[in-house]
Amino acid sequence: MRTDLAASYGEERLPRYTSYPTAPHFSPAIGADTYARWLSELPAGGSASLYLHVPFCREMCWYCGCHTQIVRRDGLIAAYQRTLRSEIAQVTEAIGRRIKVEHIHFGGGTPTIMAPEAFAELMAAMRHSFFVLPSAEIAVEIDPRTLTSEMVEAMRLSGVNRASLGVQSFDPVVQRAINRVQSYEQTASVVDRLHRAGINGINFDLIYGLPHQTVASCLDTVRRSLELGPDRFSVFGYAHVPDFKKHQRMIDERHLPDGLARHDQACAIANALKEAGYVQIGLDHFARPDDAMAVAFEERTLRRNFQGYTTDRGEVLLGFGASAIGHLPQGYVQNQVQIGAYAQSIANGDLATAKGYGLTDDDRLRADIIERIMCEFGADLGDICARHGAQPEAMLQSASRLKPLISDGVVRLDGDRLAVASDSRFLVRSVAAAFDAHLDPAKQLHSRAV
Incomplete structure (x- = not known):
């Protein structure tokens, strides 16, 4: 990887493109009535994925960029679980039928903060309201420090x-x-208990760019992680945005690595995982060659949504819980962020939609291009534009940010085929941003490109 490019482009703040347009462009003009109509218009015979957001933790990790809050009273968590169940019932009523579900993802916060019996009841409610396929992937984000044996059994x-x-x-x-x-021993114990319970799909999340972090410490973390044999890794750069996440002010900025140091850490982690036999997938994922995600990457069927890279090919993602985002063919919707406001909407019998975005034809075209760039490090602009009734020449002319990337050797154009150079793939977000018609570089809303 080229350090000159890391220096030139690495300080840019760009979206991770888990959606297009991105969440800062959502508007209150899309509310509960619009969401209800969109749900009723879902095509018959289709399928959906479900995302459930559990915005509670026992203590705050200072690097966290998620919507969560610290809770000591389990009664608040139990009440929230009941609200989730009510929201599921309201959404399925708006759809008007029981639709198939192929993926379920519990995110947080710490989803396993729920009581085991409450988690089981929530899963039963989803199986009652939706036809959860026997082959469905059901994934849960876990804090190894707090996972109990009872919750493992409930899972x-x-x-x-x-x-x-x-x-x-x-x-x-x-x-x-x-x-x-969080000790290595705690993590190893959880991995062992999950395997013994038959939960064999294991992801590890790693972060670079943290305070006091070095290449040596990153490599030591990779080495110890490999001993536990996860089949997937997600490797993210720490996004320091203390103006938006006040708890990040607890991190001493003097000890944060600069852009080049972050680049070196990211390269070291990627190289170590590839040397261990993992396939690099897109911007920040790694998987064993026989893993479904690696297979999807090889077969060019990989997708990207709010959970990052995914094997989910569906066009419908239903989000439940405070701040949860959903994606339907018509556009995006996001629930109330504040837990109280979310719960009050559901208690009133209303959908909790606070804002969203209605997609235009141009948005769909650009979203398709951006997703292929993020997933495949390239895009056949001729093929994509043909599917959308557009001309690749016009799309290239509108992508003014692409010209310096071509001049610097980051991007190659062969006719209408765009490819990110193999030594520049760490700048894939910069390439995707060239096709973002909504991007405002003056607004520092996102994380560093490197």
């Missing part, structure tokens, strides 16, 4: 088959600096 009985474990770093100096002290 097993509920059909969970994939778990995503937050690891971030095994360096104790880094852990103390981000207020997340």
Whole structure:
């Protein structure tokens, strides 16, 4: 990877393109009535994926960029679970029929903060309201520090088959600096218990760019993680946005690595995982060659949604819970962010939609191009434009940000085929941004490109 490019482009703040347009462009003009209409218009015979957001943790990790809050009283969590069940019933009523579900993802916060019996009841409610296919992937994000044996058993009985474990770093100096002290032994114990429960799909989340982090400490974390044998890794750069996430002010900025150091850490992690036999997938995922995600990458069927890279090919993602985002053919919807406002909407019998975005034909075209770039490091603009009734020449003319990337050797154009150079793939977000008609570089809403 080229350090000159990291220096030139790495400080840009760009979206991760888990959607297009991105969430900052959502508007209150899309509300509950619009969402209800969109649900009623879903085509018969289609399928959906479900995302459930559980916005509670026992303590705050200072690097966190998620919508979550610290809770000590389990009664609040139980009440929230009941609200989720009510929202599921309201959404299925608006759809008007029981539709197929191929993917379910519990995110947070810490989804396993729920009581085991409450988790089981929530899964039962989803199976009652939707036709959850026997082959469905059911994934849960886990904090290894708080997972109980009772919750592992509830997950097993509920059909969970994939778990995503937050690891971030095994360096104790880094852990103390981000207020997340988590021993290797804790993580290893959880992996063992999940395997014994038959939950064999294991993801590890790692982060680079944290305070006090070095290439050596990143490599040590990778080495120890490999000993536990996860089949997938997600490797993210820390996004320091203390103006938006006030708790990040607890991190001493003097100890954050600069752009070139972040680049070196990202390269070191990627190289170590590839040397261990993992396939690099898109911007930030790695998987064993026989894993479904690696297969999807090879077959060019990989997709990208709010959970990152996914094998989910569906066009409908229903989001449940405070701040949850959904994606339908007509556009995007997001629930109330504040838990109280979300719960009050559901209690009133209303959908909790606070804002959203109605897609235009141009948005769909650009979303298709951006997704292929993010998933495949390239795009056949002629083929994509033909499917949308557009001309690739016009699309290239509108992508003024593409010209310097071509001049710097980041991008190659062969007719209408665009490809990101193999030594520049870490700048795939910069390439995708060239086709973003909504991007405002003056607004520092996103994380660094590197």
